[in-house]
Amino acid sequence: AFFTPYIGHGESVRIIDAELGTLEHVHSGATPRRRGLTRRESNSDANDNDPLVVNTDKGRIRGITVDAPSGKKVDVWLGIPYAQPPVGPLRFRHPRPAEKWTGVLNTTTPPNSCVQIVDTVFGDFPGATMWNPNTPLSEDCLYINVVSPRPRPKNAAVMLWIFGGGFYSGTATLDVYDHRALASEENVIVVSLQYRVASLGFLFLGTPEAPGNAGLFDQNLALRWVRDNIHRFGGDPSRVTLFGESAGAVSVSLHLLSALSRDLFQRAILQSGSPTAPWALVSREEATLRALRLAEAVGCPHEPSKLSDAVECLRGKDPHVLVNNEWGTLGICEFPFVPVVDGAFLDETPQRSLASGRFKKTEILTGSNTEEGYYFIIYYLTELLRKEEGVTVTREEFLQAVRELNPYVNGAARQAIVFEYT
Structure with a gap:
């Protein structure tokens, strides 16, 4: 599996526990417990000639070489921080760039998945569990993965994957998203990112504390990281293609519309999603109503006149309590927290942007997955x-x-x- 921890034979690493802030040794061949795989310990003793050590704009990172399914080799860097952990007062807010670090950060283990519900409707049925997060859930989850073919290319095309999941679930680390084959067979740099989902990523109250679209701003910040750093991995920042499926495709399409993102990539692939999908956006009024319904469900102030009190209370709640209380008041075929026209990332509805020609003019590949609706029918x-x-x-x-x-x-x-x- 692609995103099992890549620890070289005989090596050990120290992993910081996301919840307890403690360190744990994991030896090669051992299976780490489902703990917070957050900041790997920095190591100042690094060989400057090591090709797996890359100097990013925030600090040095160390990757690892692994086998692709074809037997070819690829270099991978897993869990590169691109933003500060969106915890405490940063919950619900737009992301802030990662802070610089000293030494060399070991980026050889897959990053946390952002907090979300876990599907247990059909027990251990593989058709359902294959979409469940396969790394620990944490609010500290804003990380990027990079996979490069070997030998390391120069000015290679870059493909940046945005996962789907109805904006309420998903993670870049799923085995089904194995980047190694694409990187090794097509000689491209493959990048994937984690972004906040559910209420933690899309709760909107129209206030500075809960401005909405935090998950889209996560993606935008990751795009800026790619622009500033991908050349250090052999990629060409002027040849970046975004691609995504379902909510990932909607995300890609919204970057085509947003003035904040248009200049950060060149082409786009939309798989089973578009900006005009009826489930993709909600009005500001509906988004606010859903946020207040969630506040009421978890015992927080929920009056329209007390929005600041509601946000302060929601920030104090366990994140798992929030995501597990999002679905109570919705109808069928609706996702609870999704993008909104916030006046920052999106100035107007997609329909108006498309009608007026205010979008990125570029090459787009679009389509849909055969019989994708079957997945939802078994639930509804x-x-x-x-x-x-x-x-x-x-x-x-x-x-x-x-x-x-x-x-x-x-x-x-x-x-x-x-x-x-x-």
């Missing part, structure tokens, strides 16, 4: 699918499912869907 129509054998759906049940699964479309569109599947 569990009563129908719990029948052990001989699943029979009546026409009325079918029509009701069409209505529930397509709440955003008009009657003519629903009739077209019915015609397609009957």
Whole structure:
């Protein structure tokens, strides 16, 4: 698996516990406990001629060479900090650039996944668990991964992956996102990033304490890191392609629209997502309502006149309590916390930007995954699918499912869907 810890044979590293702030030795071949893989201990004794030691604008980092599925070698740097941990007073806020460090940071273990719900609906069914985070959950999660082919290229094209997950889940470290094959076979630098999801990444109250779109600003800061550092890994900052799937594709499309991001990349690939997807954005009013509903659910002030009190209270709550209370008041086929037209990252709705031509003019590759909706049907129509054998759906049940699964479309569109599947 790609994102199992890359610790060389016979080596040991020290890992900082995200929650306790303590250090733990992990020897090669041992399986680290699900603890916070945050800041790896710096080591000042580094060989300046070591090609795996890269001098970034914040400090030196050490990577490791591993095998790609083809048998070729690739160099990887896992868990490079690009932002300060968004904890305490920084929760819900836009990210701040990482601080500089001294010595050499060991970037050989996968980073934390950002706090999110974990899918347990179908137990250990692989089709569901394969999407669950495979590294510890922590608010300290704003890290970048870089994979480079060997021998190290010069001015290679760069592909930056943005994971999906409905803006409520996801992590760049999933085995299904193995970057090694793409880097080794296509001779490109592959970059992936962690960004905040769920309420921690997209809670909006229209205040400086909760301005919204924090997850998109995470991505934007990561893009700036790539612009400033990718040449140090053999990449060309003028040949960066963003690509993502589902919410990742929506994210890519919003970077095409945002004046803050347009100049940070060149091309884009959108897989099963667009800026006009009905689930991709909500109004400021709806976003505020959802934030106050969450505040009420976790016992915080939830009056519109007490927004600062609500944010202060929400900052004091356990992050897992927040993400586990986000779904109580939503209808079917809705994701609780998503991007919003905030006046900073997005000045206007995607529809208006597209109509007026205010977007990045570039090459775009777009498409969708075959039958991707099946994944959601098993969650939204569990009563129908719990029948052990001989699943029979009546026409009325079918029509009701069409209505529930397509709440955003008009009657003519629903009739077209019915015609397609009957």
